Amino acid sequence: MRLPSYSPLRHFALFVPPITLAIALSGTSQADGEIESAVFAGGCFWCMEEAYDKIEGVQATTSGYSGGHTEDPTYEQVTAGGTGHAEVVKVDYDPDQVDYETLLHVFWRNIDPFAVDRQFCDKGASYHSAIFPMDAEQRALAEASRDAAAERFDQPIATEINDFEAFYPAEAYHQDYYLENPVRYRFYKSACGRVERLEEVWGDEAGASAAS
Numbered sequence: 001m002r003l004p005s006y007s008p009l010r011h012f013a014l015f016v017p018p019i020t021l022a023i024a025l026s027g028t029s030q031a032d033g034e035i036e037s038a039v040f041a042g043g044c045f046w047c048m049e050e051a052y053d054k055i056e057g058v059q060a061t062t063s064g065y066s067g068g069h070t071e072d073p074t075y076e077q078v079t080a081g082g083t084g085h086a087e088v089v090k091v092d093y094d095p096d097q098v099d100y101e102t103l104l105h106v107f108w109r110n111i112d113p114f115a116v117d118r119q120f121c122d123k124g125a126s127y128h129s130a131i132f133p134m135d136a137e138q139r140a141l142a143e144a145s146r147d148a149a150a151e152r153f154d155q156p157i158a159t160e161i162n163d164f165e166a167f168y169p170a171e172a173y174h175q176d177y178y179l180e181n182p183v184r185y186r187f188y189k190s191a192c193g194r195v196e197r198l199e200e201v202w203g204d205e206a207g208a209s210a211a212s
Contacts, residue, residue: 035059036095038103039066039132039164041086042111043119046177046185047194048089051110054209057097062090063170063177066132067162075171078126086126090167100138104145107131108159109208112197113149116158121192132164139163 042048045063052061065073068084078085091103111129112119119127131146133139142161150157169175178185189195198206 034094034096035092036100037134038091038093038100038138039088039134039167040091040103040107041067041088041128041130041132042107043087043122043127043129044188044192044194045087045089045170045174047189048110049176050178051106051207051209052089052091052103055093055098055102055106057095058091058093060092062092062167063174064088064090065126065168065170066090066164066166067130071166071168073168075174079124081125083126085168086128086130087170088130088132088167090169100141101145104131104141106208108145108149109202109205110198111159112201113153113157113159114155114201120194120197128160129158130160130162132162134164 040048042051049061049063052058064087065078065083065085066088067086068078070077070083070085073083073085077083078087093103113129115129117123117125117128119129131142133142139161146157146159146161149159195207202208
């Protein structure tokens with residue numbers, strides 16, 4: 001049976017009209033030659049924004065879509081399937097304050113690395129976990145982190161590593177959702193079982209917002 005490509009809980013949590021804001025970006029995003037970017041797919045991009053916003057050195061997080069073939073996709077298109085895109089978060093960070101390895105550490109401890117085409121209650125290919133390295137250095141670090149996870153758990157890791165090609169920001173109502181709609185967000189996060197599953201996989205490291 002084909003898994004549904006959306007979560008009823010998330011649709012319940014929205015209660016707002018769709019506003020399209022799709023701008024394609026390519027390559028590493030930089031400002032003044034200092035800010036670097038990283039792109040991660042960890043299921044619900046609302047939750048990944050929250051995790052990365054807590055890290056000192058992270059300058060901005062943006063929910064969006066990446067990894068697919070459809071230009072300027074909408075949320076409805078992505079969750080319906082067929083675009084190849086996953087929900088992602090783009091993390092703009094100051095490498096003098098936080099390094100890519102720390103971002104990877106946080107990524108792993110905020111996902112279920114064994115889940116295939118889903119994360120927690122969100123089911124469908126658009127919710128698969130993935131890392132999108134932007135250069136050879138990021139790829140090498142990403143692969144090393146996946147190898148470490150596989151060794152730690154001694155079982156296959158479902159998380160993909162795919163070269164970054166383009167990033168499309170999600171609609172405006174998705175940005176900072178956990179801040180703009182805290183009650184609905186907390187209801188979704190709790191009902192989705194995210195915290196419990198992370199603790200089951202990662203123990204005391206679950207939901208980390210910094211390297212230990």
